[in-house]
Amino acid sequence: MKRRSKRYESNSKSFDCSKQYVLEEAIRILKGFAPAKFDESVELNFRLGIRADQSNENVRGVTTLPHGTGKTVKVLCFAKGEAQRAAQAAGADYVGAEEYVKKVSEGWMDFDAVVAHPEMMRDISKLGKILGPRGLMPTPKTGTVTTDVDKTIREIKSGRIEFKSDKTAGLHVRFGRRSFSEENLLDNAKAAIRAVIDSKPSACKGDYIKRVSVASSQSPGIKLRTTSMTVVDG
Known part of the structure; x- marks a missing residue:
């Protein structure tokens, strides 16, 4: 005991x-x-x-x-083009596409939350076995798969x-x-x-x-x- x-x-x-x-x-x-x-x-x-x-x-x-929450949350956002620029402006700590899919698949986990633009879901679906058990896999149900990535990132950063x-x-x-x-x-x-x-x-x-x-x-x-x-x- x-x-x-x-x-x-x-x-x-x-x-x-x-x-x-x-x-x-x-x-x-x-x-x-x-x-x-x-x-x-x-x-x-x-x-x-x-x-x-x-x-x-x-x-x-x-x-x-x-x-x-009293905690500084590091946010990773999977996005391209205009959505990528919006995510950066909203304060995401890491923003990118295939290069971050590769980093996560190789074991990099220096983040606390993940947001994804819908167009990235085909690419990041392969990360399900890595992100899923940690409760980090983006999903439409929780609003972390969204076209409004900047709005979601600001919400995560604010609590x-x-x-x-x-x-x-x-x-x-x-x-x-x-x-x-x-x-x-x-x-x-x-x-x-x-x-x-x-x-x-x-x-x-x-x-x-x-x-x-x-x-x-x-x-x-x-x-x-x-x-x-x-x-x-x-």
Whole structure:
């Protein structure tokens, strides 16, 4: 069994682990934890009432956090011609066509998000086995395959996030850093929760959100109060 740090154990004793809290109170508790030596990311951890083995019940969505993610995101854009120039103007870190397909196929992965113009999909389809498992493969469903590459790049740079349920019906959404104010974390968390609720598959029956907690990278999870599908945030 993995041994917990003294800081983790101390933080665990600072609140009632068996209780469910409203979102505002949970964030206040988290902000009161003894911090790590780095600026931890903060995330929501959901257990969903979906059948994870059914493709029509998988959850996938996007949203833009009002106060950003606290992380500098490196964006790779596959585009040519005018779209390439638009991507560069929008702030993409890497923009190109076949030369970047070749670099990625050879193992280069110095980026956090990928956007593609539709005309590039035939070329980058061969990268599916590399980008797919990392959640980086562009797709029309999340708006990362688009003719408006500049718009999507600006959204990603300003706090746009993607989320996707896993094979165990879990879903994890990072929504900020420990250094964020309580107010900014609360705003971001509400935006993330709203996006997850709005992404409920039509095939999902019964309670959609079974459990949800909030935690930072090295903190214990704080359970949030839930009522059926709705997270009660006070």
